[in-house]
Amino acid sequence: MTGNQSLRILHLSDLHFGPPFLPKVGRALQEMADQLSPDVVVVSGDFTQRAKPQQFIDAAQFLKQLPPVPQLVVPGNHDVPLYRVAERMLKPHELYRRHISEELNPVLRVDGAVIVGLDTSSPYRNITNGRIHRWQLDLCSEALRSAPPDAARIVVAHHHFAPAPDYLHDWTMPKARRAIDRFVELGVEMILGGHLHRAYIGNSLDFFPGTDRERGIIIVQCGTSTSRRGRGREREKNSFNLVEITATSHRITHYVYFDEERGFTPFSQHTFPRPGHQFEHDVQQAAAVVESAEVVNS
Ligand SMILES: [Fe+2]
Numbered sequence: 001m002t003g004n005q006s007l008r009i010l011h012l013s014d015l016h017f018g019p020p021f022l023p024k025v026g027r028a029l030q031e032m033a034d035q036l037s038p039d040v041v042v043v044s045g046d047f048t049q050r051a052k053p054q055q056f057i058d059a060a061q062f063l064k065q066l067p068p069v070p071q072l073v074v075p076g077n078h079d080v081p082l083y084r085v086a087e088r089m090l091k092p093h094e095l096y097r098r099h100i101s102e103e104l105n106p107v108l109r110v111d112g113a114v115i116v117g118l119d120t121s122s123p124y125r126n127i128t129n130g131r132i133h134r135w136q137l138d139l140c141s142e143a144l145r146s147a148p149p150d151a152a153r154i155v156v157a158h159h160h161f162a163p164a165p166d167y168l169h170d171w172t173m174p175k176a177r178r179a180i181d182r183f184v185e186l187g188v189e190m191i192l193g194g195h196l197h198r199a200y201i202g203n204s205l206d207f208f209p210g211t212d213r214e215r216g217i218i219i220v221q222c223g224t225s226t227s228r229r230g231r232g233r234e235r236e237k238n239s240f241n242l243v244e245i246t247a248t249s250h251r252i253t254h255y256v257y258f259d260e261e262r263g264f265t266p267f268s269q270h271t272f273p274r275p276g277h278q279f280e281h282d283v284q285q286a287a288a289v290v291e292s293a294e295v296v297n298s
């Protein structure tokens, strides 16, 4: 990737086809996806509410109607049958693999990025909180070994590696710290996730200082894009993220659905320099900030 080129990743999550799915929000999302013309679509799990055949068929249809660009998807805890215990024990991902994606830990290589999807759904135990295994970290290491030096290294997983900064106390996935430490070693720049049903864009250093406190990893959590299951600050709301990667920066725009707008609109934006780059220090702007602060404090 050179000059002003950018890679645009549309990041959706927690579609929850079934009773919680909101058709009008789904239609608004399809419209906005067309307008944004992404290069890649990422969906970080929970395609269905109860892993039923028709719910997967509807979710697959939705994916087909998105812009025709490469997709990277991972399963969530709602994509394995919770109450159909025999099915969960014997063939937990059969319907997901049939309708959504055969591969549970996919790797997507595009110009400017290597994106590694990790299946954190844990059908046998830790069903709600998920699990990340050592062999998956090895798989990630293997996938990133051949990444071009300037490619952004991105991990996608349904469950969160760091908690949202609010008081809802969601349990973070077991072994999340071990995973973050390994991702730092591997030069992972960003993790895209879901499950929390509310957006959060921050940095792993907020939670796990670890051994390397230089940069941390950008955390990009997506709310529920199309269901009535929003929580916390996104209760009864829907959201998605647009990630734009250039040679020098990552910009994440968080879009929220508003009824009065009849669609999604940008709500906040976060920009981070890429490794080896820094933002230009604007001396005039900094001086203006100091001056206005002095006026307020006088
Ligand atoms: Fe969910």
Ligand SMILES: [Fe+2]
Residues within 6 Å of the ligand: 046, 076, 077, 078, 158, 194, 195, 196
């Ligand atoms: Fe989930």
